[in-house]
Amino acid sequence: MSSERMPSEPNIVYIGNKPIMSYVLAVITSFSAVDTKYVTLKARGRAITTAVDVAEITKRRFMKQLDVSGITIGTEEIPQEGGGTRAVSTIEIILRKTDGSS
């Protein structure tokens, strides 16, 4: 509300089928902003595994002060061409920067 640091979807990284390291870099970049304490990874379908890889690699190799503050799974109904929907699983992983130094 009070400043320019409130984009419509702040600090969400959508995981798709790009190389894992491009998402790791996106997470690190998001956390580099002042006052960013949480970054959320969102993925669905086959990209769910990639989201877990991104969380683990970022934490283990690059930002040891991260922890996972929450994980939720769900199902989305994706509209299909020709009508109807297809159910696809989703995941959200919330990463939190703790007070440790990198």
Added chain:
Amino acid sequence: MSSERMPSEPNIVYIGNKPIMSYVLAVITSFSAVDTKYVTLKARGRAITTAVDVAEITKRRFMKQLDVSGITIGTEEIPQEGGGTRAVSTIEIILRKTDGSS
């Protein structure tokens, strides 16, 4: 200890590359035992997506009284032929049977 219903790893379903419905059936079967309130899904690598699918399909289609009581992610070092290790991501999803009726 006291009867035959205490395997070494009770109520854990390991997710691999079989069809999703075979794991859904394994979860339903585990919960059908008397006193079983929790079943844990464990998966690593590409099977992580399958584990999420199994949790969601079991819950939405077959056992509406289930909820997800916890999800943890991690990394395992897998020994490689010829020495060295390879890091692979893991997930554990704990399903809980609540008091609702099916």
